[in-house]
């Protein structure tokens with residue numbers, strides 16, 4: 001599967017991370033987008049097979065590049081995944097100015113994850129428009145979750161993993177798999193992603209929701225992330241009081257009925273990713 005953003009402009013009604021699959025030769029035509037020149041590469045911590053670079057921004061984007069360098073979501077993801085697993089092939093996370101309408105993506109031809117500066121700006125603008133009290137922190141959370149999602153595609157590709165579910169669902173589950181056990185910061189990142197998806201869903205026109213698309217609808221992804229958070233809390237506090245996590249059940253994004261199976265769902269995704277990555281785990 002080619003995880004490559006197409007040139008289709010994103011409209012406000014189109015959900016997050018919608019993609020158009022291009023033919024395998026598309027990188028020839030889109031030489032710049034496919035990792036041609038690198039006008040500026042900052043040396044970043046490299047762990048395992050994951051490294052991080054930042055290309056010089058074009059058409060704006062300097063503030064977003066500086067935000068990424070300051071908050072270091074990409075470096076943290078690279079350190080976590082590279083430190084936990086042996087990765088035989090190099091994978092690069094590249095901060096860059098993408099073509100208009102592009103979204104973060106993994107390109108298996110170059111083994112590069114494009115982290116678009118415009119996407120960072122878009123997510124931050126959404127939190128600001130929703131009067132979120134911590135737009136910077138929540139944006140960093142969404143970017144972290146996005147990167148784990150794209151890294152999952154890179155792992156499936158480079159390790160030739162064989163998940164049996166839809167890869168987009170499995171990639172979201174990988175983000176939950178790595179983030180939720182990391183404590184409050186990781187859980188906040190997952191919740192930020194859930195809330196961001198819910199906002200995209202609210203702002204989408206019903207006719208733009210493609211039930212048969214490669215990605216599940218944004219509302220579904222929001223519900224899934226809340227479900228994983230709730231399920232993890234239930235599992236962790238199964239003999240105690242998980243009342244505070246009942247806030248995750250808002251009756252709209254996450255219903256009580258769905259919540260009743262979330263502990264099982266979370267356990268399933270943990271077993272699934274544990275099994276897929278067992279041969280590559282360090283130590």
Ligand SMILES: [Zn+2]
Nearest residue numbers: 149153168171
């Ligand atoms: Zn994906």
